Amino acid sequence: MTSTEEKRRGNFLWRKGISPQGFLIRAALIGVFFVIVHVADLREHTTFLTGTPADAATSLNQTILFGVVYLVAYFSVVIVAPILVLAAGIFAWANLLLAKKPQPAGTADATLQI
Amino acid sequence: MISCRHRALLGSMSLAIAAAIWLPCLHLLYRQKQDHFRSDSGVSVKAQQLAARHLHLWSAGQSNEITRMRRSNAEWDFMGRSFLAWSLAEMALREPESKSIYVGVIDQIIEDTVRLEREKSFYFFSMSYAKSRPYVQQPARSQFVDSEIALMLAVRRLVESKSEYKPMLQERIVQMVERMKKSPSLSAESYPDECWMFDNVVALVAIQIADELDGEDHSEFIKYWLSLAKQKLIHRETGLLVSSFTWDGTPLDGPEGSSIWMVTHCLRLLDEEFARDQFRRARRELGRELMGFGWSREWPVSWKGARDIDAGAVIPGLEISAGGSGMAFIAASSFADHQFLSSLHTTLDFAAFPKHEGGRLKYCASNQVGDAALLYAMVLGPIWEKAKQGIKP
Numbered sequence: 001m002t003s004t005e006e007k008r009r010g011n012f013l014w015r016k017g018i019s020p021q022g023f024l025i026r027a028a029l030i031g032v033f034f035v036i037v038h039v040a041d042l043r044e045h046t047t048f049l050t051g052t053p054a055d056a057a058t059s060l061n062q063t064i065l066f067g068v069v070y071l072v073a074y075f076s077v078v079i080v081a082p083i084l085v086l087a088a089g090i091f092a093w094a095n096l097l098l099a100k101k102p103q104p105a106g107t108a109d110a111t112l113q114i
Numbered sequence: 115m116i117s118c119r120h121r122a123l124l125g126s127m128s129l130a131i132a133a134a135i136w137l138p139c140l141h142l143l144y145r146q147k148q149d150h151f152r153s154d155s156g157v158s159v160k161a162q163q164l165a166a167r168h169l170h171l172w173s174a175g176q177s178n179e180i181t182r183m184r185r186s187n188a189e190w191d192f193m194g195r196s197f198l199a200w201s202l203a204e205m206a207l208r209e210p211e212s213k214s215i216y217v218g219v220i221d222q223i224i225e226d227t228v229r230l231e232r233e234k235s236f237y238f239f240s241m242s243y244a245k246s247r248p249y250v251q252q253p254a255r256s257q258f259v260d261s262e263i264a265l266m267l268a269v270r271r272l273v274e275s276k277s278e279y280k281p282m283l284q285e286r287i288v289q290m291v292e293r294m295k296k297s298p299s300l301s302a303e304s305y306p307d308e309c310w311m312f313d314n315v316v317a318l319v320a321i322q323i324a325d326e327l328d329g330e331d332h333s334e335f336i337k338y339w340l341s342l343a344k345q346k347l348i349h350r351e352t353g354l355l356v357s358s359f360t361w362d363g364t365p366l367d368g369p370e371g372s373s374i375w376m377v378t379h380c381l382r383l384l385d386e387e388f389a390r391d392q393f394r395r396a397r398r399e400l401g402r403e404l405m406g407f408g409w410s411r412e413w414p415v416s417w418k419g420a421r422d423i424d425a426g427a428v429i430p431g432l433e434i435s436a437g438g439s440g441m442a443f444i445a446a447s448s449f450a451d452h453q454f455l456s457s458l459h460t461t462l463d464f465a466a467f468p469k470h471e472g473g474r475l476k477y478c479a480s481n482q483v484g485d486a487a488l489l490y491a492m493v494l495g496p497i498w499e500k501a502k503q504g505i506k507p
Contacts, residue, residue, distance in 0.1 A: 018121050018122055018125040019121075019125075023125075023128075023129075043467050043469065043478045044478050046466075046467050046478050046479040047478060047479060047480065047481055048427070049427045049436050049466075049479045049480075050427070050436050050437070050479065050480055050481045050484050051186045051187070051427065052186050052190075052481040053186070060186070074467075078140070078143075078464075079136075079137070079140065082132075082136050083129060083132045083133050083136050083137075084129075084132070085132075086131075086132035086135055086136055087125070087128040087129045087131070087132035087133075088128075090127075090128040090131050090132055091124060091125060091128040094124050094127075094128065095124070098124075
């Protein structure tokens, strides 16, 4: 792959990542991650917060590992995902406003298509 | 068309605005009406569901629950019993129609606990360092075990008299008072040369209730104890009672969230004014609220304490202490601090992962002792009121 192609692909991923759609995709991925750890019942391992193993047969280290994974997924789904969804809406609305605003002449070379 | 830089700026601003909208609203998803977790007369829905799980554990055998707690801390096995017995006594007064069920389980807990203490000694309910060196006062006893069993017996008898329990309580009270009087700090050890404020205040409450039940009078001793504690066992920077001290009264640990909240609740029965002052100070030094969520620190800012196993995990940054926050429910409920209590419950439902199964409730992030302490916070009240009124059972 040539450096121009790499740059073009990088720009494409950048555009997709920093966009309303990119935010929504991230929120959806967080949701899927949470569903997986929730169905796997990793919630039981959050008992590590009181310094207790999940059950008599599980080590505390294993409980901590699974518990932390669940905490990351849970707090991502209740804090990060809603922020991403809201931000996607705000971003899309701002894009619409900016699209309606006429661009000053001579800036086209340094810009990317939305 | 917008530049990459503008796109990044616009994205960041969108995220910042979204966070500014979402974060202050988040607590609204978890906030509950007060009657869901606290009832003035009966037993709230949440308390009923928590109690149902504990009653189920005691009726179905709870070896897994106990084993997993004992692997971390044998004290929790014991404290889980105490908080449950004290909770059921409160519930028996709140729901007289279910008294026989609750009293039956209290008796089961007392008999099993006393049997284990008799067969395996108090060390069975202590952490391993209890055997690391000799106790100052001989023969060795644990004020931790004595005081909580005494309070179990006392509240059980306050709910309904039981002749077998009268000598058991009296014997324990005599032993505790004798040992406390011999100590320069007027307190007995829970661990070698280590007296805990929590245990000694629970002991005083048991003594006070036993006085009501059996017509004894230890009021002078209690007054003297309080006076000495106010002089020698106060942390200067905060004005709060320290959490542990040596047998001769030298402070060890400063004020601690997993201790002081319960201490303030117990003090209400001994010295209401002092209790309210300690609660106000604890609220200022340890209680925290942010965007509708409440919690307790383990240590005040002015004290740098080591990690204590009783505290559970402490989340850095906000210094959220699992153990301290659990105990904060008890004080907030006891002193009717509705705003703090509500914010604590909001945090509980947000970050302790409630799990409902067949009408039973448990908090996944907690354990049996944590849930029993929460249950106690939800039902406490009638026992202290009855003890204050001096009503004989």
